Amino acid sequence: MPRTLTDAYIAELEKTKNEPVHLVELGLQAETIRLTDAHRQVHYDGHQYLSAGYLLGIGEIEESSDLQVSSLTVTLSGVDQTIVSAFLQHQFHNRSLKVSKAFIGSDDKLIMGGEVFGGKITEAGISDDVDAGTVTVAVNASNHWADFGRR
Numbered sequence: 001m002p003r004t005l006t007d008a009y010i011a012e013l014e015k016t017k018n019e020p021v022h023l024v025e026l027g028l029q030a031e032t033i034r035l036t037d038a039h040r041q042v043h044y045d046g047h048q049y050l051s052a053g054y055l056l057g058i059g060e061i062e063e064s065s066d067l068q069v070s071s072l073t074v075t076l077s078g079v080d081q082t083i084v085s086a087f088l089q090h091q092f093h094n095r096s097l098k099v100s101k102a103f104i105g106s107d108d109k110l111i112m113g114g115e116v117f118g119g120k121i122t123e124a125g126i127s128d129d130v131d132a133g134t135v136t137v138a139v140n141a142s143n144h145w146a147d148f149g150r151r
Contacts, residue, residue, distance in 0.1 A: 009113045012103040021110075022058055023049050024074055025098040026121070026139065029091035033083060035076070044102070044110055054079050056136065058099060061117050072099065072117050076137040084126065087137055092121045097141040119143040 005013075012018045021038040036042045036049040037058075043049070059073040074097065076083070086092065099117040102110050119141040128135045 005113060006111070008105070008111045009103065012105065012111050019104040021102050021104055022055070023100040023102060024055060024058070025096070025100075026074075026092070027096035027098075028083075028086045029095065030086060038104060042102075042104075042110055044100075044112065053077065061099065070117075070119075071122070071140060071142045072097070072119065074099070074139045074141070076139065077134060079135070079137060084135055084137065087124045087126055087139075092124050092139070095121050097121050097139065117141075117143070 019038075021036055021042065023042065023044060024035045026033040026035075034047050034049040035055045036051045037055045038049075038051050041048055041051050054076050056075040056077045057073075058075075059071075061070075061072060097117070097119055098115055100115045101113040103113070105111050121139055121141045123140045125138045125140075126135065127138075
């Protein structure tokens with residue numbers, strides 16, 4: 001996915017020490033959930049992205065100039081019961097999932113790099129560890145090229 005990077009973003013890339021973060025947006029049926037792996041809450045484009053350890057992992061994001069289907073898995077943990085309930089009620093299928101990359105600058109402001117993945121949620125799995133008292137949600141998504149094979 002071609003993109004133009006700002007001078008500020010390029011400067012952050014060139015630093016020997018920087019703080020990269022991801023912004024994840026899950027467009028569920030009833031609400032849009034915005035999460036970040038930053039050490040604090042982040043505000044961008046008029047929205048608040050929560051940071052409370054919810055975002056456990058983001059799978060490898062593959063980029064190519066070829067027109068091909070790519071997929072991504074985002075793993076959430078310790079999420080609120082209302083989020084788990086939305087996934088249990090299947091309010092996620094064919095909803096949007098977006099991942100953007102940014103840096104937190106030395107002035108503590110967000111330096112956006114842009115969207116690195118955009119697609120539709122294809123499935124979600126919920127696992128719970130009763131002994132540890134944790135619930136993990138794995139969300140799978142495919143980019144928009146997946147729709148071309150479904151005619």
